Amino acid sequence: MKFFYLTFNFLTFHDLKMINIPSTFKISFRALRVNKMRSALTMLGIIIGVGAVIAMVAIGTGASQKIAEQISSMGSNLLIILPGSTTSGGVRMGAGTQPTLSIGDTDAIIKECPAVADAAPIHNGVAQVVYGHLNWSTGVIGTTPSLLIVREWDLSAGRSFTMQDVKSATKVCLLGQTVVDNLFGEQTAVGQTIRIKNVPFMVIGVLGKKGQNAQGQDQDDTIMIPVTTAQKKLFGTQFPGMVRIITVKAKTAEDLASAEKQINELLRQRHHIGPKQDNDFTVRNLTQIMQAAEQSTKVMTMLLGAIASVSLLVGGIGIMNIMLVSVTERTREIGIRMAIGAKTWDIRLQFIIEALTLSLIGGIIGIIVGISTSVVLSSLSGWPTIVSPVSIVLAFGFSGFIGIFFGFYPAYKASLLNPIDALRYE
Amino acid sequence: MALIESRNLTKVYSLGDVEVRALDGISTTIEKGEFVAIMGQSGSGKSTFMNVLGCLDTPTDGHYLLDRVDTGGLSRDALAEIRNKKLGFVFQGFNLLSRTSAVENVELPLLYNGSHAKERRERARQALKSVGLEGREDHHPNQLSGGQQQRVAIARALVNEAPIILADEPTGNLDTKTSVEIMELFVKLNRESHITVILVTHESDIAAFSKRIIRFSDGHIVSDEAVKK
16 A cells, blocks of 8 residues: 555655756666676566567567468468368278369369359379489479469469360470579570470470478479379379369458358269268368468467566566665665755665666667577578567567566665664664 | 754653653754864763754654754655755764765765756865865775765765754774864864864864863753863
8 A cells, every 4th residue: 555655646746846857867877887797687687588578579470470471372262172081981081092073173163163263173293304414303283274373373484384285285384493493594494395204395484483381392393284284194193084182262261161162062062972971072271271370370479478578577576686685785875865865755766767777778688689689590590580669669668667666665665764773784 | 043953852762661761851052153062971862962953863852943943843855955955964984985986975965956967066076175185086985094085074064065064973983193184174164164063072182172062961961061272
């Protein structure tokens, strides 16, 4: 209760009118200067606390950003359809084991699901690619031109293949930037002929750079060819016309749910699945999965920040302890000041400002340490760290608050000393 | 009217069941420009009397009027302001702030009454000059002899142009020669600047420097005589 009375007193400025604030700052700075070592050690808690908070939040924010980038590089509003279901009869079949999806399914989805913007089938494999005396092993994706739309993939050179190419299974290909770098270097790739699994293909375009995906794979290390060419002329297939994956792009984020529903209904119908039977395919909402990952990263960031804040609290307690010791040690000095004319709030303000100065300077150093740590971690790991101005302002403000809050009790104790007893203190 | 007037000053401490009357109905006056020595054994009440005069302690009964103002009923902060403006303290143990320069020590009272930095410095230098310490402004107490430290303390007591200096055994920690120097400084200040000096001592040689000796015993004044020169 006493504290509330004091705070109220403070707020009514009753005694404060008689105090010279600039002088009080001067008194506090001088006192801190006298014992530099102790001041520095006291600040250590705050420095570590603030540094930790800034660094943690920067790491977390960087991770969130990286994931968000990866999500958008995948394309947006994505659904993936895989053959097989999570359960089939009494036996659990892994999704993707039985071939139940066809190119025809893909066409039907495009035509008959209004919520779907586009869909592309995928039939893929790994192949050795040769140009001149250079070779490179990479993943080959057999698909339709729609994949470029579904994955929001631009071309940096040349043109895409067409539905005609798919119909005729022509031997044309689009190369990813990494493949171009490894086979052609600085040369132009478009117009050249390469051999994929010893089959000659003409390069008609180069895919734009995408970077790494969420699993850490290089998306530019790839070759796209018509799906029919992949099946008939390259990999062969046990089940012609069937594909391993269908990727679907919904028109908008809001359409994702209805797209999923429409695809479900359509495929059940096409595959003649009865009302009591399970699907022989699985629809996965990629975007949803990625967004969940982004969300959990954000939560993790907040958690890390909160934990780091605990160390800030400890720093504040450290300040309070040191100030209490300081007050006791300087009892005689406080007595002298009172004898000379220091009033109650002169003494209180002096110690509060001493604590505040310690916490603010500690805060500034902590911010610098936090930013440096983020930069170092970033360059070492290759992951981005983002220091937000908001976190800096918050950290600074919080350390100021800690200084005032934890400095108050020692300041209050100091002001209650009896000058006569204080002057006699050994 | 006198500068300092005590009327029936009484200070009673209760220590458990026992009542200690440190001051018992002290009535006396001190005029401006006087040089008074207060003597007495330990427990005689002389220190308690000085504490009341210095507005560091309040009487249980009676009145203490300083410069026509009754100090009774004044708040802690109001008393602090009186100490700042009207009183200068000199202690046996010097009571300077360590690791702080002489001039910063002397400035201290001015920091608490809102003077500006330049003015503070100037006045502090002047005060140091008047006690003969010109040139030693930046020395720290541990670089000064006992006598010099006491001079700094006296300069601090003077810096705010207080009309009264209260000195509690000011020569207690000094050798004979330095004690004489300090006492001669008090005499000079009293004579030339008309500063009222009130000091507590138990040494007759020191008391001989003053012009009036008040003796305490058991909380009473037992004698109050002028010093015969």
